[in-house]
Amino acid sequence: MDKIITKLYEIIKESSDLIATEESIQLYMYETFAELVGDIFTHLNQVAKEQKQSEGWKVKRADWKTVQFLFGPVRYHRTLMVDHESQNHYPLDECLGIRNYQRHSPLVEVKVAELASKCTYRDTADLLKEWTAVMISHQTVGSLLKRVGTAQSREDEESVLELEEAAELPKGKKVNYFYAEADGVFVRGTKKKKSLEVRHAIVYEGWEKNGKRVSLKEPKAIMTTKKTAGFWAEVQAFTANHYALQQAQVITNSDGGQGYTADKFQEAFSQSNYPVLNQLDSYHVYQGLNRAFGAQATLFKRQVKQALKAHNLDDLTVWLDTYESTLDETLALEKLKIFRTYVLRNWDRIFDWREKVEQAPKDARGLGAMESNQRHISFRMKKRGMHWSEEGCEAMVKVKQGMLNHTLREAYLHQQNRSARQQRKLKQTIRLSSLLHEKTRQSVGAKNGAIPLYASHSSAMGQLFKTFR
Incomplete structure (x- = not known):
């Protein structure tokens, strides 16, 4: 502690202003x-090595x-050991x-992946360099994001297999009522004239x-670029x-596009004893109306x-026919035809779900939250020349x-393969390390003692001896 305080005094004395002072203190803090x-x-490595040696493991080599x-970068000493089956292990790394x-x-x-999901890889690298001791390239940012994202993807795949x-x-x-909406977002792929569809559902x-x-x-959100079957399985x-x-009672909402039809919702929520209500998304209906x-x-x-x-x-047919008779342009006629086909194909799905149930909840509202939730994808992954x-x-x-559902860190740690047994081993190692590292008590000297006298008590040495009593 005295060394740290002395160093801080030196930094403050040598710095020209408070900004430089704080930057220097930050760097010193990271290093320390x-x-x-x-x-x-x-030190933990030494304890782990001795534990494994007591179990019969052999030391192969030590490295950094x-x-x-x-x-900041942490450099530590670790030991490579060989178990009874001639398998190589780093006991400390496995514990950690x-x-x-x-x-x-x-x-x-995880932090790099979370930050990269909101800004570009280059901006992520710059922000980390500016605010932390992490200095990485934008290529490394992409690699780390893929690693963390793959962990969440594997967790979802395992969930599907466990259910099967x-x-x-x-x-x-x-719950008495459950709501689900689904739609897709297209983003540019790296292959020429080929897009990738991000299938997205919210429940x-x-x-x-x-x-x-x-x-x-x-x-909660479910997102993936997998094919339709894989998406609905998740x-x-x-x-x-x-x-x-x-x-x-399950109420669903979609635009009726390929892969988001009523039968897909019925299959995904087949555990319900009631028929799944699927209504056509009103946003897409009125969007088509405005186009026509x-x-x-x-x-x-x-x-x-x-x-x-x-x-x-x-009435709909009458007014559509009447409006069509007033049109001369081929493009306008084509837009009206597209709208008519879309509406008639999904006519049975154009309704307000609150009129289809016996007693709607007091807080019941119309569905249509998907479009606003699509911004999580489009704001980060579309335009600005981005290709994926x-x-x-x-x-x-x-x-x-994973960030929206608050499952990203849990999924990542689960895929790190650190079991509960390894966690217990780490706690045991730390406990042993603290015992071995405990300082000895300071000596207070002898509590009782005597000085031998090899002369008579009446002599000069005897008189001196008496003064010590």
Whole structure:
């Protein structure tokens, strides 16, 4: 501590201003913490080595390893050992949960992925350099994001396999009404003229009000670039692992596009004893209306909208035919034809779900939250000349999903293969290390003693001896 205080005095004395002072103190703090943690890891390695030697393991060699933490690179000594089956191990790395060839701490990897999901790889590298002791390239940022995203993807795949192999459904939360919406977002791929579709679903329990602001209740997201079957398998597995929908009325919403039809929702939420209600997304209906009739309010547009709201097919047909007779341009006729086909193909799905259930909840609202939630993907992955590989796109959306659902760190740590047994071993090693590292008590000297006298008490030495009593 005295050394640290002395160093701080020197920094303050030599710095020209408070900004330079703080920067120098920050750098010194990083260096000091990294050095201390390295010493602790080296000491833990010694304890772990002695433990394994007592179990019959043999020492093969000792070397150094450097791992980048948020506060700086930590360099520590570790021992390579051979077990009874001639397998190589680094006992300390296994206890700490550090992979072979891992160069960044778990927190650094997760933080990099979380930051890269909000800004570009280059901006991520610059921000880390500016605010932490982590100095990495934008290529490394991409590699770390792929690693973390792959961990979340594997966790989802395992969830699907567990559901397929389970003898019965997991016990989940019971709800009376359950809501789900799904749609896709296309992003540019690295191959010429080829896009990648990000399939996206949100599930929630209803709505919550905070003053005048309304938000979804317990929203969860499922995102992937997998094919339609894989996407719906993940939706089904996620829902089954969190909810018991046997007695729940499931209400769903989509634009009716390929891969998002009513039968897909019915299959994904088949555990419900009630038919799954699937309505056509009103945003896409009125978007098609504006394309066919224009943005301006007209008599034809108003009457068609009213017919849609009243679900009156006869009136709709009359007004569409009447408007068509007024058109001369081929492009306008084609737009109207597309709108007519879309509406008639999905006519049975154009309804307000609140009119289809016996008793709608008091806080019931119309569905249509998907479009605003798509911004999580589009704001980060579209435009600005961005192109995505299949691996990078899947990793990015899985990181997004993990952050929205608060499962990213748990999934990452689970895929690190650090078991509960390894955690107990680490605690035992630290406990033994603290006992071995305990300082000896300071000597206070002898409590009793005597000085021998080899002369008579009446002599000069005897008189001196008496004064010591």
